[in-house]
Amino acid sequence: MNADRSVVVHPDATNLATATAARLINRLADAQADRKPAHVALTGGRVAADVYRHILDSRFRDTVDWGAVHFWWGDERFLPTGNKDRNETQAHEAFLDELRVDREHLHPMPSADTVDTVEESASVYAAELDAAGHGRGLPGFDLVLLGVGEDGHVASLFPGQESLKASDRTAVGVHDSPKPPSERTTLTFAALNSAEEVWVIASGAGKAEAVAAALEGGDVPAAEVRGRRHTRWLVDADAASELQKFEF
Numbered sequence: 479m480n481a482d483r484s485v486v487v488h489p490d491a492t493n494l495a496t497a498t499a500a501r502l503i504n505r506l507a508d509a510q511a512d513r514k515p516a517h518v519a520l521t522g523g524r525v526a527a528d529v530y531r532h533i534l535d536s537r538f539r540d541t542v543d544w545g546a547v548h549f550w551w552g553d554e555r556f557l558p559t560g561n562k563d564r565n566e567t568q569a570h571e572a573f574l575d576e577l578r579v580d581r582e583h584l585h586p587m588p589s590a591d592t593v594d595t596v597e598e599s600a601s602v603y604a605a606e607l608d609a610a611g612h613g614r615g616l617p618g619f620d621l622v623l624l625g626v627g628e629d630g631h632v633a634s635l636f637p638g639q640e641s642l643k644a645s646d647r648t649a650v651g652v653h654d655s656p657k658p659p660s661e662r663t664t665l666t667f668a669a670l671n672s673a674e675e676v677w678v679i680a681s682g683a684g685k686a687e688a689v690a691a692a693l694e695g696g697d698v699p700a701a702e703v704r705g706r707r708h709t710r711w712l713v714d715a716d717a718a719s720e721l722q723k724f725e726f
């Protein structure tokens with residue numbers, strides 16, 4: 479059961495990205511103080527890319543031993559390695575290539591030139607997650623970072639799709655993503671919610687309806703995410719503009 483949920487409303491998109499970058503650095507440094515290596519699952523999207531870029535620019539960035547962080551992905555577009563639209567590519571360009579990461583600790587979801595189908599991609603990734611978890615299925619994410627779509631999707635878990643029900647698996651393939659490209663690999667809720675903390679970041683008025691639905695009883699995938707210890711919604715004022723019940 480989710481122990482705790484918080485909503486932090488930031489005045490604007492830049493403040494959201496810079497504050498979340500600092501929060502992420504602190505979260506990873508705290509996780510490393512408890513145990514190394516730390517495990518984080520990254521997300522794709524424009525808002526997340528802004529956060530990654532601000533991590534790189536942060537004067538606190540080397541508080542984290544980046545070589546002792548395992549980087550996973552919450553979802554990935556089923557495209558060839560290096561394709562500019564892959565979440566992995568965007569993360570490398572935004573910050574990973576400039577940090578002293580350990581290449582052995584990078585865990586991209588299989589690409590379209592290494593496996594034939596999204597089902598195979600999901601199966602290979604599930605096996606990698608299980609191996610990292612020493613047979614327990616998952617490595618014990620210290621943090622899962624998520625964006626949210628206008629339709630309330632998180633990762634590549636879209637409204638009305640079978641993937642929402644895949645509670646017995648940690649990763650599944652997606653064929654009909656309404657957000658292009660149509661073929662993707664995604665962690666399931668079982669995997670996302672295994673994390674100590676789950677953070678959802680949202681910026682802009684276009685996300686306001688999805689944020690309100692997720693936080694105020696609506697039927698959207700984003701309403702289903704919860705960290706084992708903490709769930710944080712990190713939003714800017716525009717994305718919070720349709721929240722009714724929160725005083726801020």
Ligand SMILES: O=C(O)[C@H](O)[C@@H](O)[C@H](O)[C@H](O)COP(=O)(O)O
Nearest residue numbers: 522523524525625626627632633
């Ligand atoms: O592969 C993807 O597209 C992402 O993982 C997706 O879940 C994204 O985080 C949201 O769609 C928000 O994207 P924006 O931040 O660009 O609005």
